[in-house]
Amino acid sequence: MEVKEMALPSINPFASDYIKSKMNIRDFFHYDLAEVNVYNRRIQELKEKRFQREELSNTIAQYMNRFGMSEAVRDHIEALKDPDSTVVIGGQQAGLLSGPLYTIHKIISIIKLAEKQSVELGKKVIPVFWIAGEDHDLQEVNHVFALKGDHYEKITYPYHQKTKTMVSDTPLIETEASAWIQEIFRSFGETAYTKDLIVSLKQKISSSFSLTDFFVSIINDWFKEYGLLLVDAADPRLRKLESSYFEAMIEHHSEITSAVLEQQSFLSIQGYKKTIEMEANSANLFYYDKEVKNRILLHFNKDSSVFSDKAHKLEFSYKELLEMAKIHPERLSNNVVTRPLMQEMLFPVLAFIAGPGEISYWAELKKAFELFDMKMPPIVARLNMTFVERQIEKELHELDLDLYEVLTKGTEEAEKRFLISEKDESLELLFYQMKGQLNNHHKMFSQAALVHDRGLEPLLKKNADFINEQLDFIYGKIIDSMRQKHRHILDSFKNVANHLYPEASLQERIVNIYYYLNKYGDTFIDDLMKLELEFNNQHKIIYI
Structure with missing residues (x-):
């Protein structure tokens, strides 16, 4: 592997201004x-704070042991x-098969920065990944995008969610999950590594x-030798440590909302623009009904002094x-407001380590932190990477494509320029003449006929439209023939886009690590x- 760097624009204006x-x-x-x-x-300011270190250490040990x-x-x-x-620390939802590449980029960022600061500070700095197992948005995590033919398809784990069930409460059904994995690997194509990967994944499914368990099994296998600690926000043992912090959030719920x-x-x-959508009566906490597995956002009614769902x-009551x-x-x-507060309390x-969206919404929480006499930690933008395979690098060179243009616009404009350069201008001129x-x-014929x-x-107009349609049809066939003549080159344009700028997005938002x-x-x-x-806010181009 070889690393090169490139400055890419951020699609998030606030994050871009922060980084620069x-x-x-x-x-x-x-x-x-x-x-x-x-x-x-x-570090000096953290020394003034008290943490439940012993209890937290034991809780993580109990969670990770299995x-x-x-x-x-x-x-x-x-x-x-x-x-x-x-x-x-940094976190993400428990995506199936680890989710999009940016989850891996974030974990690598956490470990790399922890290692770097351990050396520079001469103190133990521990990498921690916070899994949002309490999240109920199954649509965020229940799929993997796979390349089928010349486009990506979303392959979704077939589980119907009737209520807002926490991801850590969402079951992994062995038969369905195993069939789902087989479908994904068929899209990757069989290699010398396919069989062992599928066997390993099926073993993880069965246990x-x-x-969330499935996610942790995968991530732990990959990063345990680097000392990565994994924490599930939905772990009941962790909740016990959070008890007094929940009390404080309940007591100050209105001040938290006002501060944001x-x-x-x-x-x-x-x-x-603001990132967090919230209402003035938001309590910024969810209630979870374990019996029906439903997660309900709470609001506060000033008139009745009760916390309730919207309906x-x-x-x-406060007391309850x-x-x-x-x-x-x-x-x-x-919720999105109190989770960062809870993280800092623990x-x-x-x-x-933050993605662009997190940088934006953390900026809305400064005054909320100050309510609890806390400071936000230094916010470090996660590493951004794009993997460039040798075949793709070769196609970039053969097509004379600029990598920066591909990573910001895709290949459509370059493809149009190519087609224009190959166009038979004399034929086009004859057609329009x-x-x-x-x-x-x-x-002229129509005007003469209408006199009579x-x-x-209506018939003459229909006839004119028909003639134009036929002319356009035959010229379209000529264009199709030209495109067919250059099919190999046009396929290369599409292939480059699919690997480097899939679905008009950065690779890290679509592609899954299991492809590699x-x-x-x-x-x-x-x-x-x-x-x-290096944490220098440059996009890493990794040639493999």
């Missing part, structure tokens, strides 16, 4: 990465108890109770909700981890 320091960072965040010794300052712990994982679990240790709305207003004044079919936080915290979960976070002359003669009979007008594992073997991730990847 085109704003007053302190208006939105508590730390500016451009400042000298920012991590040393963060997935198999490496020595590196055990070492990091034990190191978490040390008051001098910190973590680099997984939920979609105030910061959003400030963002708007600065010319940025008011479910209601809790606080009691729930104490005795049954597993029935509560965070972990001594040295840095948070003939069409113009025929239309003129038909118009005005009732012929199936082609290059299960050492692919270890080979990635050996690369020197």
Whole structure:
């Protein structure tokens, strides 16, 4: 593997301005990465905070134990108890087969930054991946895009979700999941690695109770030797540690909402759009009905002083909700506003690894953090990568394609330029001359005919349209013949787009890592981890 770098524009204006320091960072965040010794300052401030280190360490150990712990994982679990240790953390939903590539990019970012800061600070910095198992949006995680023919298709795990069930409560049914995996690998094509990969995945399916279990089994296998700690936000044992934090969020729910709305207003004044959609009466917590497996967003009714769903079919008083936080915290979960707060209450976070969207919505939470006398950690943009296979590199060269243009616009414009260059201009000129002359003669003929009979007008118009359709049809056939003549080249344009800019999007948002594992073997991730990847906000072009 070889790494080159390229500056690509971000589709998220706020994240782009943050990365390029085109704003007053302190208006939105508590730390500016451009400042000298920012991590040393963060460590000193973390020392003033108290964390449930022993309990957190034991909880993670209990959770990870059944997935198999490496020595590196055990070492990091034990190191978490040390008051001098910190973590680099980031998170994502539990996507099937690990989800799109950006999940892998984020995990690599977490591990790489933790390793880098461990060396530079001379202290233990632990990589932690926070799995959003409490999330109920199954449509976000239940599929993989696979290339079929000349386009990508969404291959969806066939499970019907009747209620807003947490992903960590969504069952993985062995027969359906196994058939689903077979379909995906058929789209990849059989290689020397296919059989072993499928066998390994089927073993994981048979030992997984939920979609989250399946995700953790995969990720743990790939990254346990790097000491990655995995945390499921839906783990009931973790919920017990969060009990008092839920209480604080309930007690200050209205202040949290007001703080976010105030910061959003400030963002708007600065010319940025808000990311978080919320209502003025939002409680920013979910209630989870374990019996029917339904996750319900709570709102607060000032008139009746109760927390309820929108339809008011479910209601809790302040006292009842606080009691729930104490005795049954597993029935509560965070939304997009309170999840970052909970993360900071639980972990001594040295840095948070964020995608572009996360950078935007964290900027709306500054005042909410301050409500709890907390500072946001340094926000570090995750590494962005595009894999370029040798065959694709060859096609780029043969087609004289600019990689920057492909990664920002795709290949459509380049393909149009090619077709224009191959067009027979004399034939095209003759076609438009003939069409113009025929239309003129038909118009004169029609005018003469209408003198004799005005009732012929609809028929004459229909006849003119028919003639034009036939002319366009035959010219279209000529164009099709030209395209067929250059089919091999046009297929190359499409192939490049499918691998580098699929569905008019960056590769990381569509392609799954198993495409590469199936082609290059299960050492692919270890080979990635050996690369020197700098946090310099440059897009990594990785030639494989």
